[in-house]
Amino acid sequence: MKKILLALTVSAFIGGTAQASGWGYEGEHGPDHWGSVSKTCAEGVNQSPIDVAKVAKAQLKPLKFHYTGKVTDLTNNGHSLQATVTGDNTLTIDGDVFELKQFHFHTPSENLINHHQYPLEAHFVHADKNGNLAVVAVMYEMGDKNSELDKLTSSLPTVHKTQKLTAPFDVSDMLPANVDKYYRFNGSLTTPPCSEGVRWFVIKQTGTLSAEQEKALKGMMGHNNRPVQKRNARLVVEN
Template sequence: MKLQSFKVLLVAMAVASATSIQAAEWSYEGENGADNWGKHFATCGEGVNQTPIDIKGTVKAELSPLQIDYQGKVREVINNGHTVQANVEGKNQLIIDGDTFELQQFHFHTPSENYIGGKQFPLEVHFVHANADGQLAVIAAMFKTGPRGNEAFNTLLAKVPEKDQIQPLQDDLNPADLLPREREYFRFNGSLTTPPCSEGVRWFVMREAQAGTEQQIDSLHQVMGDNARPLQPLNARVVLE
């Protein structure tokens, strides 16, 4: 397979990880809701390393700093009916375990899917990366409500399209603007949080929650509704911090 073709495949795979799967309809409630995903996507029901989780009972470890180098920008914003997703362009890399992952897209969940110490947040952002072998790594950042919001949200919210529409973003928006300054994190092995719930995903959840105004967070919630998968069992996994 040519390199360019392989890159296209990676992008398609990453987009599918947070968008609709054409093989079967799914949603967050009702007949096709999360409780029934396993009927059409076996791993959603039978997997033992599923995400999201409640992050607690962590184990202390010497975690290497995340080497996040986002130099690119958001190219377009998509409303696919499940989430609001931002596709990116340019050099946007995550280096971890000596391996380089390219940022494919980031998207939103209201409320948060992962919990920290039993606490759910009103908003969670997932930054989906892929390496040259097609392995995935996700950085998750939480948002809480506060009097001062995130300026990057204003740029993004001004371009949120209607369902099943794509809106180009002309303004420069660096994905790093939606990450906290402090980069301490929790780490665990998990899965995609949407069908097909594929496992083997490296998860890095930022410990510091950022602030967004109630209006900013409500604006996203009005578009997406509740799009958080229920918590999954930790089973034999260890969460490092």
């Protein structure tokens, strides 16, 4: 039963359309009302995102990325801009192998780092063979134009449309140069059904995006960030 529920959760999250008509980011469909879509959104005790602060030091092993595939398409699912990846793209954590299913964006960032909110956050969503989830988050600060984002967003799809990239590029190009330093905590999906048991890894090194890129992404997605949730008794560690 647990595997079935996890599989359904993965399917819903990867599709990005779980209960699409029943939730959003504004008004009566906004985050304050997600409990009507999934009770976990209102009653869960390990919900994401969080403010990554008061962090404990730990001996964390490097994240083992094996991204050899390509980014081929970008879909506007009505909640986010979500990229399609092909090929062999895995992440090994705690001896378990997780496959990259997709990555997508939030404007502004959902997680905060020491109370600081970033203009953009990317979530790389992975699942293991049992449906367990691991999300790697990458933050972006305002600065130089980002060449990878430029390739990805040169022609943004409208709602419920998919845009095929004219020039597919390596998935690995989306990762910062240094992925060895990160924060780790247990959390949940940041959208309904808000399922818990998700392993979160927030990379310390940030990317950059230009004011023009930020305007284009926010213009298409709006404010699609769930507010910070209570941390409760969770431990957040860093290396």
